[in-house]
Amino acid sequence: MFSKSLKNALLIGAALACGFAAAGAAATADTPASAPSANAGVDPGKAIVDKACQSCHELGMVTDARHTAKEWTSVIDRMRANGAELSDDDAKQVQAYLTKLYGKPG
Numbered sequence: 016m017f018s019k020s021l022k023n024a025l026l027i028g029a030a031l032a033c034g035f036a037a038a039g040a041a042a043t044a045d046t047p048a049s050a051p052s053a054n055a056g057v058d059p060g061k062a063i064v065d066k067a068c069q070s071c072h073e074l075g076m077v078t079d080a081r082h083t084a085k086e087w088t089s090v091i092d093r094m095r096a097n098g099a100e101l102s103d104d105d106a107k108q109v110q111a112y113l114t115k116l117y118g119k120p121g
């Protein structure tokens with residue numbers, strides 16, 4: 016008795032979940048390309064650091080450091096010499112991001 020109604024509740028729940036998922040997918044498909052993405056507001060420098068700065072050492076190596084803007088420029092240059100894969104534009108974004116979050120007055 017109890018288990019049967021529980022089963023029904025689960026079935027209804029599953030059906031509702033599917034309905035919502037389908038509605039969600041349709042809404043996403045209708046979103047114009049120019050709509051702000053879910054990542055809006057996330058610093059592009061952070062995404063680059065997450066991708067390019069953890070292959071050789073832990074992210075803590077970066078986040079524990081404190082450097083002036085000038086020092087970050089030279090650290091990033093050195094990392095590129097070490098083998099970090101960054102375009103010139105990536106390097107600028109990373110430098111700005113790291114100076115903002117892990118800067119020190121200089």
Ligand code: HEC
Pocket residue numbers: 064067068069070071072076077080090091093094097098099100101109113
């Ligand atoms: C190809 C390997 C490699 C990649 C990729 C890499 N690093 Fe490094 N990193 C090193 C090595 C080796 C050291 C230790 C020697 C040195 O300082 O050059 C180091 C040390 C550091 C240090 C500590 C030294 C200091 O002067 O504070 C920081 C900060 C740092 N890396 C930041 C970064 C950042 C930011 C990125 C991404 C843009 C990055 N690393 C990507 C190899 C790498």
